[in-house]
Amino acid sequence: MTRKASKVRMVLLYGLALGVLLSVMAWSRYRFMVIDHALEAYVLLVAILFVGVGIWVGLRWSAPVIVEKTVVVSVPVVPLQPAPQVLAQLGISSRELEVLDQLAQGCSNEEIASHLFVSTNTVKTHLSNLYAKLDVKRRTQAVDKARSLGLIR
Amino acid sequence: MTRKASKVRMVLLYGLALGVLLSVMAWSRYRFMVIDHALEAYVLLVAILFVGVGIWVGLRWSAPVIVEKTVVVSVPVVPLQPAPQVLAQLGISSRELEVLDQLAQGCSNEEIASHLFVSTNTVKTHLSNLYAKLDVKRRTQAVDKARSLGLIR
DNA sequence: ACTTAAATCACCCAAACGAATGAGGAATTC
DNA sequence: GAATTCCTCATTCGTTTGGGTGATTTAAGT
Numbered sequence A, B: 001m002t003r004k005a006s007k008v009r010m011v012l013l014y015g016l017a018l019g020v021l022l023s024v025m026a027w028s029r030y031r032f033m034v035i036d037h038a039l040e041a042y043v044l045l046v047a048i049l050f051v052g053v054g055i056w057v058g059l060r061w062s063a064p065v066i067v068e069k070t071v072v073v074s075v076p077v078v079p080l081q082p083a084p085q086v087l088a089q090l091g092i093s094s095r096e097l098e099v100l101d102q103l104a105q106g107c108s109n110e111e112i113a114s115h116l117f118v119s120t121n122t123v124k125t126h127l128s129n130l131y132a133k134l135d136v137k138r139r140t141q142a143v144d145k146a147r148s149l150g151l152i153r
Numbered sequence C: 001a002c003t004t005a006a007a008t009c010a011c012c013c014a015a016a017c018g019a020a021t022g023a024g025g026a027a028t029t030c
Numbered sequence D: 001g002a003a004t005t006c007c008t009c010a011t012t013c014g015t016t017t018g019g020g021t022g023a024t025t026t027a028a029g030t
Helices: A003-032 A038-061 A084-090 A094-104 A109-116 A120-134 A139-149 B003-032 B038-061 B084-090 B094-104 B109-116 B120-134 B139-148
Strands: none
Touching (some): A094 A120, B094 B109
């Protein structure tokens, strides 16, 4: 049922109730008029009744107060790019990527060399090629750029 | 003003209004009693008045309907740690943090120096202190560690 | 068979970097 | 006012890094 329909129906019900109440009161007034101060009691009764009606109407008509609750949910963040295309596009070989990874971990040329079981000269060659392909001059720049390209975590 | 206080005040006002209205009616009934069907009009007036009061009360008392809305917002992911405590704990100064930031962007000592308007010697000093505080030996290590600590983006 | 690309290593040289140390000035704290 | 911290700069010395160049080997593709 729509909100509008329920309002219309309620107004009709309210009018009906008012009419009935007035009739009942008109009929019953002779019974109570003999009592002194009957009018006051009468009015009080009417007031109480219609305050009740009003409250009911008010509650029904009151627009729902919409409270927005912001719920923060933690979501697993996936790697931006597994770097397959970027890698190919830049022409970076797998060996160079290994070197790049070591680089990002802060290894020196000598450490990289020992980790990859090659000479430091080889590492330097790989690095030089990497710099050219990444278009950078320094190892720190290489790490920064590789990270922004998603080549490394 | 709190909700409770306003409710209490409203009840009091309501009672007062009712009392005043009753008094007015009691005083004025002699004027209208001569007219036929005056009571019906009287009751109607009271009914209308108190329906209004009731509606007002109902609107005021109506409890907010809480509607939960799921809102999806994009949140900048990264601040593992706002780094305030970590920073303080490691004793890293703001200037050192600036140097660290430049470092992460792949700047050379000379570039950092010109960006921060100091000599390269000063940069080297800051770096040395940083290395000690981060317990590393090389700039690349420093960047790596600072990142893992959430000190930099 | 020829070409190409990747990986490996070497040598030389210059620039950048890092360690160690000292020191002055400013602000804050005790 | 003494101590502390931070920022600044300097000097020296050894290490690391990067550029340039060239070479060999292997694998893959034409």
